[in-house]
Amino acid sequence: MRILRRGRPRIQCPTGTPWYILQMADSLVGQTFVATAADTTLPPRHSAVVRVTHWLITLSFLALLLTGVEILISHPRFYWGETGNAGTRPLFTVPIPASRGTVPTGYGYVLPDQNGWSRYLHFQSAWLAVFTGLLYLSYGFFKGHFRRNLVPARSDLSARGLLSVIAGHLRFKPPSEQEAWSYNVLQRLTYLLVVFVLFPFVIWTGLAMSPAVVSAIPALVNVLGGQQSARTLHLFASGFLVLFLLVHVLMVWFAGFRNRVRAMITGRPATPMERA
Amino acid sequence: MSQISRRKLITTGLAATAGVSGLAVAAKLAGRFGLIPPDAGVLYGAGETLTYAAQRLLTRHSLAREFAPSQVSKVPFANAVAPPSPEFQRLQQGAFADWRLAVDGMAARPASFSLAEIKGFPTRTEITMIQCEEGWSYIAEWKGVPLSHILDLVGAAPQVRYVVYRSIQTDWWESIDMADALHPQTLVTHGMNGDELPVPFGGPLRLRVPRQLGYKSVKYITRLTLTDSLKGFGKGLGSAAPEGGYAWYAGI
Numbered sequence: 001m002r003i004l005r006r007g008r009p010r011i012q013c014p015t016g017t018p019w020y021i022l023q024m025a026d027s028l029v030g031q032t033f034v035a036t037a038a039d040t041t042l043p044p045r046h047s048a049v050v051r052v053t054h055w056l057i058t059l060s061f062l063a064l065l066l067t068g069v070e071i072l073i074s075h076p077r078f079y080w081g082e083t084g085n086a087g088t089r090p091l092f093t094v095p096i097p098a099s100r101g102t103v104p105t106g107y108g109y110v111l112p113d114q115n116g117w118s119r120y121l122h123f124q125s126a127w128l129a130v131f132t133g134l135l136y137l138s139y140g141f142f143k144g145h146f147r148r149n150l151v152p153a154r155s156d157l158s159a160r161g162l163l164s165v166i167a168g169h170l171r172f173k174p175p176s177e178q179e180a181w182s183y184n185v186l187q188r189l190t191y192l193l194v195v196f197v198l199f200p201f202v203i204w205t206g207l208a209m210s211p212a213v214v215s216a217i218p219a220l221v222n223v224l225g226g227q228q229s230a231r232t233l234h235l236f237a238s239g240f241l242v243l244f245l246l247v248h249v250l251m252v253w254f255a256g257f258r259n260r261v262r263a264m265i266t267g268r269p270a271t272p273m274e275r276a
Numbered sequence: 277m278s279q280i281s282r283r284k285l286i287t288t289g290l291a292a293t294a295g296v297s298g299l300a301v302a303a304k305l306a307g308r309f310g311l312i313p314p315d316a317g318v319l320y321g322a323g324e325t326l327t328y329a330a331q332r333l334l335t336r337h338s339l340a341r342e343f344a345p346s347q348v349s350k351v352p353f354a355n356a357v358a359p360p361s362p363e364f365q366r367l368q369q370g371a372f373a374d375w376r377l378a379v380d381g382m383a384a385r386p387a388s389f390s391l392a393e394i395k396g397f398p399t400r401t402e403i404t405m406i407q408c409e410e411g412w413s414y415i416a417e418w419k420g421v422p423l424s425h426i427l428d429l430v431g432a433a434p435q436v437r438y439v440v441y442r443s444i445q446t447d448w449w450e451s452i453d454m455a456d457a458l459h460p461q462t463l464v465t466h467g468m469n470g471d472e473l474p475v476p477f478g479g480p481l482r483l484r485v486p487r488q489l490g491y492k493s494v495k496y497i498t499r500l501t502l503t504d505s506l507k508g509f510g511k512g513l514g515s516a517a518p519e520g521g522y523a524w525y526a527g528i
C-alpha cells in the first residue's frame with residue numbers, strides 16, 4: 001500500500017499506481033500532496049540494468065572516441081578498396097595535422113605520437129563496450145525492455161503521428177510530463193537505430209580492419225569492399241555515433257538536464273510534487 | 277531503505293565466490309594454453325589479454341588473406357627507418373654477401389646461415405597485405421623461407437614457446453608465439469615483387485608476419501632466439517614494442 005498524506009483527506013492507492021493517476025487524484029481532491037517515503041514504491045523510470053549499462057557505455061564510448069581521434073591523427077587520409085598509403089590518392093583527407101612526418105598534410109609541423117596507449121585503451125574500451133552491450137541486449141530481450149520501451153506502438157508510426165512529433169521537436173516544444181516516463185516515437189526509433197545498427201556496424205568495421213580476425217573470417221572485410229573501405233566506414237559509423245551523442249545531450253538539456261540525468265542515475269526523476 | 281534479506285546476502289555471496297574462483301580457473305587455463313601475452317601486466321593488460329586470448333582461439337591455424345597478382349600495389353610505401361648503422365653500410369657495400377642470420381637458444385643445432393644459404397632453402401611466394409598500425413597499407417608479393425623450415429633445420433626443442441628476432445638496427449627486436457612462428461605464411465623474406473627485397477622495405481632479410489600489423493615485420497633481421505620464456509629479454513614484456521608503449525600482440 002502506498003499512502004499519500006497531507007493533512008486531510010487521506011487517499012490510499014495501490015502500490016505501483018502511476019504518478020499521473022496520483023496527480024489526477026490529487027487534483028480531484030484539490031490538494032497538493034507530498035508523496036511520502038520518497039516514492040520508493042514506484043517502479044523506477046529506468047531499471048538498474050539500463051542505468052548501469054548506460055553509464056558503462058558512456059564511459060567506454062568517450063574513451064573510444066578520444067583514442068580513436070588520436071589514432072586517426074597518425075594518418076588522417078582515407079581510401080576506398082583494399083589498400084592506401086601516403087603514395088596513393090586518398091578518397092578524402094581530414095584537414096588536420098598528423099602525428100607522423102611521413103603523411104602529407106600541408107601543415108608545417110607534426111603532432112606528438114599517442115598511438116601506443118591509444119591503441120591499448122581503444123581495444124580495452126571496446127571490450128568493455130562489448131560486454132556491456134551483451135548484458136544490455138540479453139536484458140533487453142529477456143526482460144521485455146525492447147518490446148515495452150523501445151519498439152514504437154503501431155499507432156505512433158503513422159505519417160501524421162510522426163510528423164506531429166517532428167514538428168514539436170522543430171518548434172523546440174518542451175516535452176510533456178508523460179515524456180519523462182516514456183520515450184516518444186522519435187526517441188524509440190533513434191535508440192533502436194543506435195543499438196541495432198550503429199553499434200553493431202562500428203564493431204564489425206573495427207574487426208574488419210584486424211588482419212588476424214579476417215584471416216579467420218575473410219567475409220567480414222570482403223563484403224565491405226576491402227580493408228581500407230572498412231576503415232573509412234568505421235570513421236563514418238563513429239561520426240554518426242558522435243552526432244547521436246550531441247543530439248542526445250542537447251535533447252536531455254532541453255528536457256531538463258538535472259532531472260533527466262538524475263533519473264538515469266537514481267532511477268527516479270523529481271516528481272512534479274517535489275518540484276512544486 | 278530496503279533491508280538486505282538473508283537470501284539475498286547468501287545468493288550474492290555465492291555469486292561473488294563463484295565469480296572469483298571462475299576467474300582464477302580461467303586465468304590458470306589461459307596461462308596453460310598460452311593465452312596470456314607477455315605484456316599482460318601493463319596498464320591496459322586486461323584488454324590486451326582478452327584480445328590476444330580471443331584472437332588466438334579464433335585464429336590459431338587461419339591463413340592471412342592472399343591476393344591476385346593484379347591487386348599488388350603499384351605504389352608500396354616503405355615508411356621511414358632510422359639512419360643505417362655503420363655496420364649495415366659496410367655490409368651493404370659488399371652487396372650483403374657477408375650478411376648472416378644466427379639462430380640460437382633452445383635448439384639442438386644452433387646455426388648461423390649466410391644470405392646465400394638462406395636463398396638456397398625451399399621458398400614460398402605469397403601475395404599478402406602489410407598494414408601499419410597508423411592505418412595505411414599496401415599489397416606486395418613476398419618471397420622467402422618459411423620460418424618453420426629454419427626451426428626444423430636447427431632442431432627447435434619441443435618446449436620452445438616464442439621466437440625472438442632482432443634487427444641489425446639496435447633496440448629493434450620483436451617476438452612471436454609458436455602459432456605465428458610455425459605458421460606457413462610467416463617468412464624469412466628476401467624477395468619482393470619478383471626482385472630482391474629492396475633495402476627501404478627491409479632487405480636483405482625481413483621477417484614477414486602477415487597476420488599481424490607491420491611493426492611485427494622487423495626489417496634487417498640478423499638473429500633468431502628460441503626460448504620458452506620472454507622474462508630474460510629486455511624488460512620482460514616480450515619485445516621492444518611494449519617498452520615503447522605499443523602492444524606486443526598486433527593482430528588488430
